[in-house]
Amino acid sequence: MQTHEIIKRFREHFERNGHKYIPSSSLLLDDPNLLFVNAGMVPFKPYFLGEAPPPAVRMTSIQKCVRTPDIDEVGKTTRHLTFFQMAGNFSIGDYFKEDAIRLAWELVTGSQDAGGYGFDPERIWVTVYQDDDEAIELWQKVAGLPTDRIQRRDGKDNYWDMGVPGPGGPCSEIYFDRGPEYGKEGGPVVDEDRYLEIWNLVFMQDVRGELSPKEGHKPIGSLPAKNIDTGMGVERVAYLLQGVDNVYETDLVRAVINKAEELSGRKYGADEKDDVRFRVIADHARSGVMLVGDGVTPGNEARGYVLRRLLRRIVRSARLLGVTEPVLVQFAEVVRDAMGPAYPELVSGFARIQQVLKAEEDAFLRTLDAGSRIFENAAAEVKADGRATLPGDRAFQLHDTYGFPIDLTLEMASEAGLSVDEDGFRKLMAEQRARAKADAAGKKTGHGDQTVYRELLEQGPTEFTGYTELASEATLR
Numbered sequence: 001m002q003t004h005e006i007i008k009r010f011r012e013h014f015e016r017n018g019h020k021y022i023p024s025s026s027l028l029l030d031d032p033n034l035l036f037v038n039a040g041m042v043p044f045k046p047y048f049l050g051e052a053p054p055p056a057v058r059m060t061s062i063q064k065c066v067r068t069p070d071i072d073e074v075g076k077t078t079r080h081l082t083f084f085q086m087a088g089n090f091s092i093g094d095y096f097k098e099d100a101i102r103l104a105w106e107l108v109t110g111s112q113d114a115g116g117y118g119f120d121p122e123r124i125w126v127t128v129y130q131d132d133d134e135a136i137e138l139w140q141k142v143a144g145l146p147t148d149r150i151q152r153r154d155g156k157d158n159y160w161d162m163g164v165p166g167p168g169g170p171c172s173e174i175y176f177d178r179g180p181e182y183g184k185e186g187g188p189v190v191d192e193d194r195y196l197e198i199w200n201l202v203f204m205q206d207v208r209g210e211l212s213p214k215e216g217h218k219p220i221g222s223l224p225a226k227n228i229d230t231g232m233g234v235e236r237v238a239y240l241l242q243g244v245d246n247v248y249e250t251d252l253v254r255a256v257i258n259k260a261e262e263l264s265g266r267k268y269g270a271d272e273k274d275d276v277r278f279r280v281i282a283d284h285a286r287s288g289v290m291l292v293g294d295g296v297t298p299g300n301e302a303r304g305y306v307l308r309r310l311l312r313r314i315v316r317s318a319r320l321l322g323v324t325e326p327v328l329v330q331f332a333e334v335v336r337d338a339m340g341p342a343y344p345e346l347v348s349g350f351a352r353i354q355q356v357l358k359a360e361e362d363a364f365l366r367t368l369d370a371g372s373r374i375f376e377n378a379a380a381e382v383k384a385d386g387r388a389t390l391p392g393d394r395a396f397q398l399h400d401t402y403g404f405p406i407d408l409t410l411e412m413a414s415e416a417g418l419s420v421d422e423d424g425f426r427k428l429m430a431e432q433r434a435r436a437k438a439d440a441a442g443k444k445t446g447h448g449d450q451t452v453y454r455e456l457l458e459q460g461p462t463e464f465t466g467y468t469e470l471a472s473e474a475t476l477r
């Protein structure tokens, strides 16, 4: 089943069940805690918080999402993209747990002839929040699931809140069992690919106080009107329904891999290291093009910097596959052709997209070779001294003079079996920022555009806890 058909069936199923279809919002919404929209519910937050009246009490959407914190998983797990589409259904004080479970179950296991996805119900597992006995009973009653395929999880995994006192509630995740060739029997295990998470249902029912149920504390009350927020990964469902091995090989993503095969003359599937590069290119080309399409331009501030990392990583990955000609526009054309039918802004705005990508690639290609030589020399020196850490000043030089985003240097170092003195790097970044500030104060001109990014960098890597913690997306990784 093609991706566009999976999307169509989702929308039709929920429209049939009284939901109003709301088109995807831009990836860029004004939210101080969020660089990019990373879940279907983000544009609906004002309705969930009672700050604005919803256009309907039952809504459905297919939302563009970017999760840069998943970047390190890309190409390595079978299921993580930085750009993906989250299909969701939302109830604002209307139906609750039983109908949310029923609606999801009907679509997932409904026969393909009748508009469903046709998953074998015997291979579906679910997780529920440990205290949510009601969800367990409903999964048994509505879906006929036996208790051994319903697993209780603690608040860390299966409780949702906004990171502050306010609405919260238990989650229930739906998994598909890919079979014994992919791992041990026994149910969903975090970070394993035998049981693939396809859909997350959030039952917004509680008021959380100062302390979160995610850390084992009890909620302090119940919401007067209960809400439903769900998210299904379109590419994950495509991965399963298309009989391929991962999200990168699904119809709309694979198209970019085909192009990279053509340009490099190498074959996908022949070498594991190359395969990771092919997948990284395919993923980053999609997220890069979608971000430029929504108005981001590469730069040194937060959003622009994320985009720059993605684009420069594509260029370098293509190099490693033996391609020396410019690639970004060529990949972008493939993305436009694959995604254009669903996102016409990619077609109408392609002239601008092309221009932005070309400028960025030209700029990077001017320094890539020189920077790579600097890196090679530094790495050789470090190794000759019997050390294993690239000094922070080298990482800083690569960043400052050669435009190497820090994660590119980290990636090159790790390929060379080295680590990087990230603290040293950050210290130099901070010093440079302080100088720029003093300079700006003196000249009364702004260097503002670099500030946000520098602040983020100084905070250092912060763990991303997923859908459940929107606030943390604001950090770089």
Ligand code: ATP
Pocket (backbone or CB within 6 Å): 067, 070, 079, 080, 081, 082, 083, 084, 086, 197, 198, 199, 200, 231, 232, 233, 234, 235, 236, 247, 466, 467, 468
């Ligand atoms: P995982 O545990 O696999 O990282 P998650 O629990 O972080 O997923 P949610 O935040 O629950 O994911 O998002 C809802 C749905 O969106 C998931 O069930 C999955 O189908 C899809 N999804 C989440 N992250 C990604 C991603 N990086 N790439 C593709 N699909 C994703």
Ligand code: MG
Pocket (backbone or CB within 6 Å): 173, 197
């Ligand atoms: Mg999960």
Ligand code: MG
Pocket (backbone or CB within 6 Å): 173, 197, 199, 200, 467
């Ligand atoms: Mg989840």
Ligand code: MG
Pocket (backbone or CB within 6 Å): 466, 467
């Ligand atoms: Mg995740």
